[in-house]
Amino acid sequence: MKTLIYVFLxxxxxxxxxxVFHIDFxxxxxxxxxxxxxxxxxxxxxxxxxxxxxxALKIQRRVKNQS
Numbered sequence: 104m105k106t107l108i109y110v111f112l113x114x115x116x117x118x119x120x121x122x123v124f125h126i127d128f129x130x131x132x133x134x135x136x137x138x139x140x141x142x143x144x145x146x147x148x149x150x151x152x153x154x155x156x157x158x159a160l161k162i163q164r165r166v167k168n169q170s
Contacts, residue, residue: 117139119146
């Protein structure tokens, strides 16, 4: 599970970087640039959720080891 989380984190960060380079900063909410902005938002959400999952699993392991 730990390896899978890291793989998904790398993919999400890769998509984030890819989409940042496709944003036209002069008009970010028009045309293909809008799709890139949405992609950046989705990638950030994915990274945040994966980090939360990783922390939750770490807490679960520590609680299980204490009891």
